[in-house]
Amino acid sequence: QQQVKQSPQSLIVQKGGISIINCAYENTAFDYFPWYQQFPGKGPALLIAIRPDVSEKKEGRFTISFNKSAKQFSLHIMDSQPGDSATYFCAASTSNFGNEKLTFGTGTRLTIIP
Amino acid sequence: DAGVIQSPRHEVTEMGQEVTLRCKPISGHDYLFWYRQTMMRGLELLIYFNNNVPIDDSGMPEDRFSAKMPNASFSTLKIQPSEPRDSAVYFCASTPGQSLVSNQPQHFGDGTRLSIL
Numbered sequence: 001q002q003q004v005k006q007s008p009q010s011l012i013v014q015k016g017g018i019s020i021i022n023c024a025y026e027n028t029a030f031d032y033f034p035w036y037q038q039f040p041g042k043g044p045a046l047l048i049a050i051r052p053d054v055s056e057k058k059e060g061r062f063t064i065s066f067n068k069s070a071k072q073f074s075l076h077i078m079d080s081q082p083g084d085s086a087t088y089f090c091a092a093s094t095s096n097f098g099n100e101k102l103t104f105g106t107g108t109r110l111t112i113i114p
Numbered sequence: 115d116a117g118v119i120q121s122p123r124h125e126v127t128e129m130g131q132e133v134t135l136r137c138k139p140i141s142g143h144d145y146l147f148w149y150r151q152t153m154m155r156g157l158e159l160l161i162y163f164n165n166n167v168p169i170d171d172s173g174m175p176e177d178r179f180s181a182k183m184p185n186a187s188f189s190t191l192k193i194q195p196s197e198p199r200d201s202a203v204y205f206c207a208s209t210p211g212q213s214l215v216s217n218q219p220q221h222f223g224d225g226t227r228l229s230i231l
Contacts, residue, residue, distance in 0.1 A: 015125060036220065042224055042225075043205050043207070043222025043223050043224050043225055046157065049217070049219075060185075089156075089157060100147075100162065100217075100220075101170060102159070104157045
C-alpha cells in the first residue's frame with residue numbers, strides 16, 4: 001500500500017513536444033505529491049509539487065495534473081527542451097507532523113532529441 | 115550557501131572490506147536521510163534521523179549496514195563486511211522538517227558511487 005507506481009521507465013520526445021510521465025498510488029493517506037528531477041552525477045532536486053486540494057499546478061513549462069478519485073498524478077513538460085533530459089521521480093508523502101518520509105516511484109529517464 | 119556534502123564521491127574497494135560513507139547536512143535541517151539508488155531498485159530509503167535520533171531504519175537491508183548521527187552536522191553509513199551487491203550510488207538528503215504551511219523539500223547531496231569488487 002506504500003508503493004508509488006511510475007511509467008514509462010524511459011521516454012524519448014522530440015524537441016518542442018510534450019513529455020508526459022504518469023504515477024499511481026494506493027495509500028489514500030498520501031496528501032503531498034512532489035516531483036524530483038535528477039541529472040547525471042547529481043542528486044535529485046525538487047521540481048514541482050502538488051496537494052490534492054487542487055487538480056492542476058503549473059510552473060513555467062511544468063504542470064502537475066492530479067486525479068484524486070483515480071489516485072493518479074502526472075507530470076507534463078510543455079515545449080520540451082534538450083536541457084530537460086534527465087531522470088524524473090514522482091513521490092508521495094503525508095502531511096502528518098513529524099513524518100518526513102517520501103515514497104518514490106522508480107523513475108523515468110527522459111531524453112529530448114533535436 | 116553550502117548544500118548537503120557527501121564524501122567520498124567515489125569509492126572502490128574489495129569485497130569484505132569496511133566502507134564508511136559520510137554526510138554533512140545543511141545547517142539547521144532537523145532531518146537526515148540515507149538512500150541507495152540502483153538501476154534495478156530505483157531510489158530506496160535506508161534510514162532517516164530526526165534531531166540525530168533514528169526514526170525509521172526499516173529500509174536497512176541487513177545487519178551489515180549501520181548508520182549513526184553523532185551530532186547535527188555529521189552522519190555516517192557503514193557497511194561491514196561489504197559485498198559486490200552493495201554496489202550502488204548512496205545519497206544523503208536533509209530537510210528542515212515540516213512548517214505549519216507546507217512540506218519542505220528534501221535537499222540531496224551529489225552521492226557516493228560505491229563499487230565493491
